[in-house]
Amino acid sequence: MNLNRTSAIVIRHLYLVSGSPARLLPLFAWVAIDMVLWGFITKYLNAVSSAKFDFVPVFLGAVLLWDFFTRVMHGVTMAFMEDVWSRNFLNIFATPLSISEYVGGLVLSSIATSAVGLVVMIVLASTIFGLSFLAYGMALVPFLLVLFLFGIALGILGAATVLRFGPASEWFIWPIPALVSPFAGVFYPVATLPRWMQYICRVLPPSYVFENVRAIVAGAAVSPSGLGISVVLAIVYVVGACWIFVRVYRHSVRTGLIARYSAETVT
Amino acid sequence: MTNVLAVERLGKKYGEMVAVQNVSFHVARNEIVGLLGPNGAGKTTTINMILGVLEPTSGSILIEGVDVAQQRSKALEYTNFAAVYAPLPGNLSVYQNLRVFGLIYGVAGLQKRIDALLEQFELERFRDTKAGVLSSGEQTRLCLAKAMLNDPHLLLLDEPTASLDPATAHEIRAKIRRMASHGACGVLWTSHNMYEVEDVCDRVLFLSRGKIMLEGDPKTLPQAHGKETLEELFIAVARE
Numbered sequence: 416m417n418l419n420r421t422s423a424i425v426i427r428h429l430y431l432v433s434g435s436p437a438r439l440l441p442l443f444a445w446v447a448i449d450m451v452l453w454g455f456i457t458k459y460l461n462a463v464s465s466a467k468f469d470f471v472p473v474f475l476g477a478v479l480l481w482d483f484f485t486r487v488m489h490g491v492t493m494a495f496m497e498d499v500w501s502r503n504f505l506n507i508f509a510t511p512l513s514i515s516e517y518v519g520g521l522v523l524s525s526i527a528t529s530a531v532g533l534v535v536m537i538v539l540a541s542t543i544f545g546l547s548f549l550a551y552g553m554a555l556v557p558f559l560l561v562l563f564l565f566g567i568a569l570g571i572l573g574a575a576t577v578l579r580f581g582p583a584s585e586w587f588i589w590p591i592p593a594l595v596s597p598f599a600g601v602f603y604p605v606a607t608l609p610r611w612m613q614y615i616c617r618v619l620p621p622s623y624v625f626e627n628v629r630a631i632v633a634g635a636a637v638s639p640s641g642l643g644i645s646v647v648l649a650i651v652y653v654v655g656a657c658w659i660f661v662r663v664y665r666h667s668v669r670t671g672l673i674a675r676y677s678a679e680t681v682t
Numbered sequence: 683m684t685n686v687l688a689v690e691r692l693g694k695k696y697g698e699m700v701a702v703q704n705v706s707f708h709v710a711r712n713e714i715v716g717l718l719g720p721n722g723a724g725k726t727t728t729i730n731m732i733l734g735v736l737e738p739t740s741g742s743i744l745i746e747g748v749d750v751a752q753q754r755s756k757a758l759e760y761t762n763f764a765a766v767y768a769p770l771p772g773n774l775s776v777y778q779n780l781r782v783f784g785l786i787y788g789v790a791g792l793q794k795r796i797d798a799l800l801e802q803f804e805l806e807r808f809r810d811t812k813a814g815v816l817s818s819g820e821q822t823r824l825c826l827a828k829a830m831l832n833d834p835h836l837l838l839l840d841e842p843t844a845s846l847d848p849a850t851a852h853e854i855r856a857k858i859r860r861m862a863s864h865g866a867c868g869v870l871w872t873s874h875n876m877y878e879v880e881d882v883c884d885r886v887l888f889l890s891r892g893k894i895m896l897e898g899d900p901k902t903l904p905q906a907h908g909k910e911t912l913e914e915l916f917i918a919v920a921r922e
Contacts, residue, residue, distance in 0.1 A: 417755075423785035427771075430778045501771035506828075509733035509763060510786045511755040669737045671696070674730045 424520020443535040453478040454544035484562040485592040486532040490525025491570025561645045568652035575660040620645040686868035692741035703892040709868040716879040719889035720920040764829040765840035772814020787832035799827040818845040876913040
């Protein structure tokens with residue numbers, strides 16, 4: 416793997432983001448709005464609730480972590496979509512750049528852009544609404560790791576979907592986090608869900624993260640086995656997504672889709 | 683002269699449809715080879731296979747002796763291309779485009795190389811201009827500058843002067859001829875402009891229905907087949 420070539424993809428994305436307010440603003444604007452909205456909702460719930468239950472670390476913390484996952488996923492797909500929108504596939508894939516270098520560049524671009532959103536969310540949630548990450552303890556590290564890996568996996572899967580089904584299929588991939596969220600138990604315990612939904616929860620790494628977030632807030636211990644399962648699952652998703660992307664890329668090279676991408680000759 | 687490109691029994695089928703059939707040819711160092719043929723003859727398909735963006739159904743492609751199918755990245759390090767249908771991203775500036783592709787091609791002394799190419803292709807005043815707002819001729823010059831970034835041993839040009847005015851096209855042809863004669867480069871050039879082909883190419887290949895029909899010196903080939911000009915010969919081959 417040639418780091419120069421990978422860095423070219425990152426630099427390309429940084430050029431695009433830094434030179435365009437339309438790309439720069441969404442990095443932090445939507446997550447900031449989410450923080451403010453959910454910050455006040457949790458404050459209100461704390462005020463009207465008779466129980467001595469703090470909604471801030473449960474709801475606001477959950478929204479922050481979920482937004483982080485969403486930003487990571489969208490970070491990968493956005494970097495990929497830039498090549499779709501600028502019809503750049505032929506220029507990019509007719510170079511010595513390998514698929515691992517290209518995907519590596521997408522992931523690094525996503526780290527850079529999602530880090531901006533994460534910092535903005537942490538600053539807003541802690542300074543305005545008093546959300547303290549110290550409450551999560553060291554478990555915060557695997558929480559972020561699992562959500563990061565799962566975001567990367569779905570981002571790569573989204574890119575593979577667009578590569579396979581053509582530019583118009585981008586509308587399949589933007590709502591993926593919203594589609595996953597009911598099963599991930601972001602705002603409620605998994606036990607709340609009907610049995611069939613709980614089966615799906617078990618194979619989604621974020622569900623273990625949010626179960627543990629609620630356990631910590633309730634004063635219970637973190638489940639090391641749950642976190643372990645979620646890390647392993649997230650790694651499996653990343654490996655699986657990379658495998659699918661490579662398969663789709665090879666199919667595109669075999670059928671000529673890369674060279675005539677905008678033609679949408681998919682059957 | 684050694685070969686920078688060796689294509690052997692190359693074929694491409696889409697299901698039952700044959701796009702390229704049993705095509706063999708080579709491009710030697712310091713040689714400009716014209717790949718000619720009517721629309722749909724298989725020229726772009728052949729170029730796409732050489733560039734590694736389309737997998738051949740059969741045959742082999744060696745660039746500087748490196749098999750594209752086996753060592754794609756290494757083979758493509760020796761290659762670059764410019765095509766009228768592959769403009770560079772319009773949302774990056776001229777400089778940004780050259781920097782990004784320079785990094786991908788691993789160009790040593792990239793800054794100096796970019797400055798030299800900006801001067802060579804008269805793009806200095808557009809250095810910080812977004813590629814998307816350049817005129818089509820300026821975009822073509824940018825694509826050609828990108829194609830020269832890594833001093834390619836094999837340069838693939840698909841109708842490189844299609845959107846240039848005659849004066850600029852003349853200059854570009856002269857630049858490419860100089861590059862081919864002085865460096866280590868061989869050029870595969872497609873064009874529908876037969877006067878240009880006759881002027882630039884050392885050898886031409888006529889491709890029709892995915893097969894090479896004729897091959898030879900563009901200056902003597904028409905007479906050898908009882909035609910006055912290369913254009914007449916082109917029309918005759920295309921109608922066969």
